[in-house]
Amino acid sequence: MTRKRTKRPMPVIFRLLRTLLLTLLYIPIQVVFIPLALIGVILGAYKGFRRSRQLGVSFSAIRALHYRWFGHYLNTRPDPLSVAFTKEFPCESHFGLWSLIGPLVISRRLFGFAKELGRLPEPGEETLASTPGRRLLVFDRIMEEAVDEMEQIVIPGVGFDLIAQRFTEGKDVRVFELDQFGTLNVKIETLKKAGIKHDWITYIPVDYSRESWVEKLLEAGFDKTKKALFLWESVSLFLEADVVKENLRQMAGLCVAGSKVAQDFYSDAFVSGELSGAARKASRMMGKMGEPWKFGIDMMDDPRGAVEAFLEECGLRITEFHQFGEKREVEPFYCIVESEKNLGPTKRFPRMSSPRPL
Numbered sequence: 001m002t003r004k005r006t007k008r009p010m011p012v013i014f015r016l017l018r019t020l021l022l023t024l025l026y027i028p029i030q031v032v033f034i035p036l037a038l039i040g041v042i043l044g045a046y047k048g049f050r051r052s053r054q055l056g057v058s059f060s061a062i063r064a065l066h067y068r069w070f071g072h073y074l075n076t077r078p079d080p081l082s083v084a085f086t087k088e089f090p091c092e093s094h095f096g097l098w099s100l101i102g103p104l105v106i107s108r109r110l111f112g113f114a115k116e117l118g119r120l121p122e123p124g125e126e127t128l129a130s131t132p133g134r135r136l137l138v139f140d141r142i143m144e145e146a147v148d149e150m151e152q153i154v155i156p157g158v159g160f161d162l163i164a165q166r167f168t169e170g171k172d173v174r175v176f177e178l179d180q181f182g183t184l185n186v187k188i189e190t191l192k193k194a195g196i197k198h199d200w201i202t203y204i205p206v207d208y209s210r211e212s213w214v215e216k217l218l219e220a221g222f223d224k225t226k227k228a229l230f231l232w233e234s235v236s237l238f239l240e241a242d243v244v245k246e247n248l249r250q251m252a253g254l255c256v257a258g259s260k261v262a263q264d265f266y267s268d269a270f271v272s273g274e275l276s277g278a279a280r281k282a283s284r285m286m287g288k289m290g291e292p293w294k295f296g297i298d299m300m301d302d303p304r305g306a307v308e309a310f311l312e313e314c315g316l317r318i319t320e321f322h323q324f325g326e327k328r329e330v331e332p333f334y335c336i337v338e339s340e341k342n343l344g345p346t347k348r349f350p351r352m353s354s355p356r357p358l
């Protein structure tokens with residue numbers, strides 16, 4: 001038997017010196033970009049804030065698109081489709097994003113400088129800043145596995161996510177994407193301009209806090225007798241608790257054996273902003289942009305148990321649970337959960353030891 005070699009960590013002093021040296025190399029590049037960034041910020045703000053309001057586009061969906069763009073250029077998740085989309089997208093400036101992130105991209109490529117945004121920690125080691133990047137990879141994995149197992153894929157609150165283009169083109173699976181009218185309309189127009197194929201996807205405009213998305217989904221051809229994946233990424237936090245519950249109950253009602261619901265939950269401390277300064281800032285900004293965060297789960301003592309109890313009320317049972325930051329033993333803030341229709345009694349999971357604050 002061969003012994004596994006473990007890599008010795010670099011002594012702290014060398015790590016500090018290395019970080020200092022890389023930061024010193026990074027600063028001049030950042031300085032060169034300042035004039036571009038000034039123009040970029042104005043362009044980005046005009047398109048992201050003003051144009052999005054004029055066109056009735058979800059600001060949170062634009063923010064989610066940013067992380068796909070960052071992931072492409074910071075090489076944590078190559079995504080040429082999202083980049084091609086952004087170039088034609090009326091509510092974001094490709095140049096604006098470059099002017100802000102360019103120094104980081106260049107420094108990373110030239111000498112391996114990485115800020116939190118460009119880091120991809122191991123599963124369980126996530127921080128708040130690295131969560132959006134890692135989240136995309138978990139949903140990619142879920143989608144990749146489901147695409148050959150399922151007959152239908154439903155993505156409510158899809159925003160500008162192009163995960164369907166990434167995994168389902170040419171596959172024997174029906175895809176339904178749902179979102180509010182303005183957001184879907186701009187998405188389809190931008191896809192056409194960017195030359196991104198989408199003819200196998202059925203788009204369903206709906207505001208599911210006011211109307212029945214189930215009715216619309218059935219009218220659009222969803223088959224209740226066939227296996228489906230419901231992919232609900234970063235949507236529940238924008239809805240009231242009773243709307244989240246009702247939506248999940250309805251998804252459970254449409255699940256035949258083998259179907260799956262994949263979604264994420266944030267903690268109530270994150271949603272209220274109590275978790276940290278960064279969460280507070282983001283929560284306030286989303287409120288100002290007219291998309292306040294509303295729903296979180298109390299994850300303080302036993303995140304898995306709390307999510308399990310919530311899903312149980314909706315007729316669902318956990319099959320996979322990914323708790324971000326778990327290995328860092330910080331206060332739980334985010335998880336991705338895969339579940340199936342609950343057809344029998346569920347098993348309780350042990351409680352976690354006390355977490356320490358972030």
Ligand SMILES: C[S@@+](CC[C@H](N)C(=O)[O-])C[C@H]1O[C@@H](n2cnc3c(N)ncnc32)[C@H](O)[C@@H]1O
Nearest residue numbers: 058060061064157158159161180207208209233
């Ligand atoms: C943070 S974005 C996530 C988008 C996408 N799932 C992603 O990961 O890129 C939240 C999405 O939920 C949609 N949404 C929020 N409330 C909604 C509602 N009441 N009806 C339909 N869609 C809604 C927004 O329009 C937006 O596209």
